[in-house]
Amino acid sequence: xxxxxxxxxxxxxxxxxxxxxxxxxxxxxxxxxxxxxxxxxxxxxxxxxxxxxxxxxxxxxxxxxxxxxxxxxxxxxxxxxxxxxxxxxxxxxxxxxxxxxxxxxxxxxxxxxxxxxxxxxxxxxxxxxxxxxxxxxxxxxxxxxxxxxxxxxxxxxxxxxxxxxxxxxxxxxxxxxxxxxxxxxxxxxxxxxxxxxxxxxxxxxxxxxxxxxxxxxxxxxxxxxxxxxxxxxxxxxxxxxxxxxxxxxxxxxxxxxxxxxxxxxxxxxxxxxxxxxxxxxxxxxxxxxxxxxxxxxxxxxxxxxxxxxxxxxxxxxxxxxxxxxxxxxxxxx
Amino acid sequence: xxxxxxxxxxxxxxxxxxxxxxxxxxxxxxxxxxxxxxxxxxxxxxxxxxxxxxxxxxxxxxxxxxxxxxxxxxxxxxxxxxxxxxxxxxxxxxxxxxxxxxxxxxxxxxxxxxxxxxxxxxxxxxxxxxxxxxxxxxxxxxxxxxxxxxxxxxxxxxxxxxxxxxxxxxxxxxxxxxxxxxxxxxxxxxxxxxxxxxxxxxxxxxxxxxxxxxxxxxxxxxxxxxxxxxxxxxxxxxxxxxxxxxxxxxxxxxxxxxxxxxxxxxxxxxxxxxxxxxxxxxxxxxxxxxxxxxxxxxxxx
Numbered sequence: 281x282x283x284x285x286x287x288x289x290x291x292x293x294x295x296x297x298x299x300x301x302x303x304x305x306x307x308x309x310x311x312x313x314x315x316x317x318x319x320x321x322x323x324x325x326x327x328x329x330x331x332x333x334x335x336x337x338x339x340x341x342x343x344x345x346x347x348x349x350x351x352x353x354x355x356x357x358x359x360x361x362x363x364x365x366x367x368x369x370x371x372x373x374x375x376x377x378x379x380x381x382x383x384x385x386x387x388x389x390x391x392x393x394x395x396x397x398x399x400x401x402x403x404x405x406x407x408x409x410x411x412x413x414x415x416x417x418x419x420x421x422x423x424x425x426x427x428x429x430x431x432x433x434x435x436x437x438x439x440x441x442x443x444x445x446x447x448x449x450x451x452x453x454x455x456x457x458x459x460x461x462x463x464x465x466x467x468x469x470x471x472x473x474x475x476x477x478x479x480x481x482x483x484x485x486x487x488x489x490x491x492x493x494x495x496x497x498x499x500x501x502x503x504x505x506x507x508x509x510x511x512x513x514x515x516x517x518x519x520x521x522x523x524x525x526x527x528x529x530x531x532x533x534x535x536x537x538x539x540x541x542x543x544x545x546x547x548x549x550x551x552x553x554x555x556x557x558x559x560x561x562x563x564x565x566x567x568x569x570x571x572x573x574x575x576x577x578x579x580x581x582x583x584x585x586x587x588x589x590x591x592x593x594x595x596x597x598x599x600x601x602x603x604x605x606x607x608x609x610x611x612x613x
Numbered sequence: 614x615x616x617x618x619x620x621x622x623x624x625x626x627x628x629x630x631x632x633x634x635x636x637x638x639x640x641x642x643x644x645x646x647x648x649x650x651x652x653x654x655x656x657x658x659x660x661x662x663x664x665x666x667x668x669x670x671x672x673x674x675x676x677x678x679x680x681x682x683x684x685x686x687x688x689x690x691x692x693x694x695x696x697x698x699x700x701x702x703x704x705x706x707x708x709x710x711x712x713x714x715x716x717x718x719x720x721x722x723x724x725x726x727x728x729x730x731x732x733x734x735x736x737x738x739x740x741x742x743x744x745x746x747x748x749x750x751x752x753x754x755x756x757x758x759x760x761x762x763x764x765x766x767x768x769x770x771x772x773x774x775x776x777x778x779x780x781x782x783x784x785x786x787x788x789x790x791x792x793x794x795x796x797x798x799x800x801x802x803x804x805x806x807x808x809x810x811x812x813x814x815x816x817x818x819x820x821x822x823x824x825x826x827x828x829x830x831x832x833x834x835x836x837x838x839x840x841x842x843x844x845x846x847x848x849x850x851x852x853x854x855x856x857x858x859x860x861x862x863x864x865x866x867x868x869x870x871x872x873x874x875x876x877x878x879x880x881x882x883x884x885x886x887x888x889x890x891x892x893x894x895x896x897x898x899x900x901x902x903x904x905x906x907x908x909x910x911x912x913x914x
Contacts, residue, residue: 399827
């Protein structure tokens with residue numbers, strides 16, 4: 281009952297709209313005989329982000345999920361397409377406008393060992409966003425920083441220390457405190473827990489969940505495996521070679537995957553109990569080179585259901601079931 | 614709870630007050646750093662107090678007592694503890710006076726080159742593209758020109774003097790720093806903490822000053838201190854070629870070249886200024902090593 285209610289609430293407000301988003305990297309080789317090729321890191325993404333939800337984005341390495349995150353943050357310029365956030369288009373903003381928009385849009389990075397400036401104390405790191413946007417200074421700044429560090433479960437005595445004096449989990453907490461400083465609406469978590477120990481991962485995920493409730497945050501949670509996002513996501517999108525292949529509510533996706541790739545991903549999750557193990561239908565082969573993607577459906581060379589049509593025609597990304605999008609000619613079920 | 618709060622408060626206060634104190638204690642802990650500091654301080658004091666320390670006018674010649682050996686050798690006297698040179702000038706007094714120009718030229722030229730090189734290196738590395746191309750091709754052209762020849766031409770045109778010497782030495786050696794700072798900047802720029810600064814909305818100037826610069830400065834300082842050494846030696850070569858320090862001014866480099874002719878018969882004329890250069894350079898290097906460690910919060914104790 282509660283779940284249903286939550287869904288209705290979520291559907292009310294779209295906070296971010298991504299439309300036909302593309303990012304192509306040009307690679308030129310050689311001076312005399314110039315050869316250029318295009319890597320289509322992100323190739324036509326469409327999705328909405330609802331206020332207060334956690335949208336998980338998963339895919340193999342090289343599928344463009346991190347590029348998507350950077351595009352949303354405005355750290356990379358989009359080649360084509362729009363990202364509407366608060367009815368403004370981030371993809372078309374000037375640097376100065378972007379600087380201001382960043383108050384509402386923050387990021388938590390994957391590697392807590394490289395995401396904190398080793399030359400700044402924790403107090404400076406957490407207070408930096410407030411100083412940059414001239415929100416607080418002096419005593420006020422100290423108070424805010426103190427509040428933030430307590431919010432992520434660290435103590436006042438740790439403020440004067442440098443990042444190298446902390447463990448990975450603690451550093452990630454510092455990174456979270458920094459991301460929260462500006463009271464953002466959306467936080468992009470770029471593999472925010474995958475560099476941490478498993479026991480610490482759960483702690484950080486719980487912290488993120490707690491903060492989401494308290495501060496009305498929306499998360500875009502990027503990860504490379506489905507198990508990592510299952511715990512935290514409300515909806516999950518699966519990416520393959522720069523395209524979204526399936527997007528659905530979490531439980532729906534786990535119970536009823538429509539795309540063969542999602543199905544294979546779910547199948548590849550190791551099951552601890554040997555009695556429950558079934559024969560795996562693992563995906564064969566490597567992820568193709570994004571500068572030379574296969575024709576038609578990008579997944580067809582690795583798909584056991586592929587037909588002649590899949591080789592020729594790129595499948596349309598459409599809403600097959602309510603709130604369940606898929607790009608496949610022959611959806612399962 | 615209150616006790617932990619209190620202790621944290623007191624530790625905060627202690628840290629604030631004791632910043633310079635702890636810096637000094639850390640210097641005492643590092644033996645080489647301490648030795649470096651003593652040497653550099655001693656040389657600086659020597660340079661400042663030269664008129665009071667030297668027994669003779671460094672330019673005063675005395676043909677009667679030329680090429681006297683140091684006091685412990687046969688024929689040497691305590692009147693000229695380190696002997697005299699070919700014109701009968703007191704070697705010790707000349708070394709004391711020579712420290713003024715040698716240190717001034719060596720250190721100022723490195724500072725000048727460091728500032729120029731740091732500036733262009735940061736811009737080339739951070740902004741990349743056209744800036745990088747223009748700056749790095751300029752650097753390449755500087756490196757392609759024979760250094761000594763280039764300096765001699767400029768000195769010949771501008772006329773040899775201490776300021777022009779600093780200008781010429783600094784103006785040619787900045788390329789080393791520019792290259793180094795650029796490559797360090799390129800690697801630092803890609804770290805997540807720089808990206809995080811951009812995500813926060815920091816302006817480029819702030820990112821360069823607070824995120825890139827502090828993280829490239831340690832290798833920069835090491836190179837700079839090593840270069841104080843080579844600059845002092847370069848000044849010596851220019852003086853030797855006749856376009857550096859001009860008599861009656863005196864520098865260690867000039868003494869070195871003066872004494873070269875007498876190396877076989879009167880080794881002390883060139884050896885003592887050589888030792889002075891070596892000791893000073895070692896002191897600067899020790900101090901630089903220590904400074905690098907202190908600037909890196911990771912190596913604290």
